[in-house]
Amino acid sequence: MKFILCYVTKTDSHGGANIIKKLLEYLKQTHPDDLKVLRTIELLMRYHEWVPVDEIVRKVKMDEKDVLYRLKRLNKFEFVNRSRYGYRLSFGGYDALAMNAFIKKGLIKAIGGKLGVGKEGDVYNILLEDGREAVLKFHKHGRTCFTRGKRYRDYIVDKRHISWLYTSRLTAEREFEILNELFPIVKVPEPIEQNRHAIIMGKICGDELKRVDLEELGVDANKLFWDIIEEIKKSYELGYIHGDLSEFNILIDENGNFVIIDWPQAVNTCHPDAEFYLKRDIGNVVRYFKKYKIKEDVDKLYEYVTNKNKNEEDKNEWG
Numbered sequence: 390m391k392f393i394l395c396y397v398t399k400t401d402s403h404g405g406a407n408i409i410k411k412l413l414e415y416l417k418q419t420h421p422d423d424l425k426v427l428r429t430i431e432l433l434m435r436y437h438e439w440v441p442v443d444e445i446v447r448k449v450k451m452d453e454k455d456v457l458y459r460l461k462r463l464n465k466f467e468f469v470n471r472s473r474y475g476y477r478l479s480f481g482g483y484d485a486l487a488m489n490a491f492i493k494k495g496l497i498k499a500i501g502g503k504l505g506v507g508k509e510g511d512v513y514n515i516l517l518e519d520g521r522e523a524v525l526k527f528h529k530h531g532r533t534c535f536t537r538g539k540r541y542r543d544y545i546v547d548k549r550h551i552s553w554l555y556t557s558r559l560t561a562e563r564e565f566e567i568l569n570e571l572f573p574i575v576k577v578p579e580p581i582e583q584n585r586h587a588i589i590m591g592k593i594c595g596d597e598l599k600r601v602d603l604e605e606l607g608v609d610a611n612k613l614f615w616d617i618i619e620e621i622k623k624s625y626e627l628g629y630i631h632g633d634l635s636e637f638n639i640l641i642d643e644n645g646n647f648v649i650i651d652w653p654q655a656v657n658t659c660h661p662d663a664e665f666y667l668k669r670d671i672g673n674v675v676r677y678f679k680k681y682k683i684k685e686d687v688d689k690l691y692e693y694v695t696n697k698n699k700n701e702e703d704k705n706e707w708g
């Protein structure tokens with residue numbers, strides 16, 4: 390295992406560096422057979438909540454004695470949980486598998502502290518091998534409030550075997566796919582890599598809009614408001630509505646550059662409730678900018694955002 394530097398940054402107010410440091414430390418100690426057993430448990434979790442030992446033995450094609458030894462080590466590393474029914478991957482174990490894949494690809498040079506607290510994800514500073522700063526987001530869907538799961542209802546509705554493992558991976562895949570569709574036309578982080586429930590994406594060295602004072606920053610609030618509406622319009626034209634847009638999911642740097650983050654719950658513009666989601670997104674932006682004396686009408690903005698498409702459809706229809 391290649392050595393990955395772990396650095397603590399100013400932004401590590403959440404103590405995430407220690408968690409990731411421990412993970413990397415354990416990962417460094419793993420033997421290929423440990424990871425083989427771990428990946429086998431991951432695979433068998435499609436069929437079991439707790440994977441029985443004899444199933445692991447059968448699938449991994451190793452002696453029972455060896456498997457038990459590997460399981461003991463994985464338990465010590467906190468990569469698995471154990472019950473009387475068998476073993477299952479822990480979030481730490483899932484993180485380790487994704488991290489291992491990124492490291493094997495030679496993508497990550499160093500990992501820093503946790504950036505912000507996401508309710509459904511852990512976001513870390515990282516340094517890429519090519520010297521660029523980026524962020525690593527682990528989706529931890531289902532870790533906390535279960536009702537938030539409704540956010541993703543549309544694309545998990547027809548999947549029968551739903552576990553946190555599965556939904557976390559699906560959420561990451563969905564976010565990565567949307568970022569790929571939108572970048573670089575819409576101001577979103579650059580999608581770099583995805584594995585399991587983890588995404589590596591471009592970093593913006595800024596703060597959530599909620600936490601900045603635009604006047605102090607020297608940013609023209611009216612211009613920023615319309616720039617954000619333009620991004621909503623561009624993503625609409627590409628077929629997406631954010632669905633959870635607010636001052637918490639817009640990051641702005643000290644030069645006033647911004648990106649819209651947190652896209653996994655985005656809905657397609659052909660969704661039956663598209664109008665509701667788009668109006669809610671626009672409404673959140675309008676509400677936030679009221680404190681900067683900007684008063685715009687949500688319905689008119691909705692017309693503006695959606696109109697171009699209609700015109701184009703008309704154009705196509707009439708040649």
Ligand SMILES: Nc1ncnc2c1ncn2[C@@H]1O[C@H](COP(=O)(O)OP(=O)(O)OP(=O)(O)O)[C@@H](O)[C@H]1O
Nearest residue numbers: 504505507508509510512524578591592593650651
């Ligand atoms: N590309 C990025 N560049 C810089 N910081 C980021 C980036 N992506 C996320 N962050 C930081 O991590 C925090 C959480 O990210 P994000 O909103 O994507 O995750 P989440 O878990 O879905 O959050 P929540 O459920 O709380 O909305 C952000 O508020 C921000 O502080």
Ligand SMILES: [Mg+2]
Nearest residue numbers: 507637638651
């Ligand atoms: Mg967020």
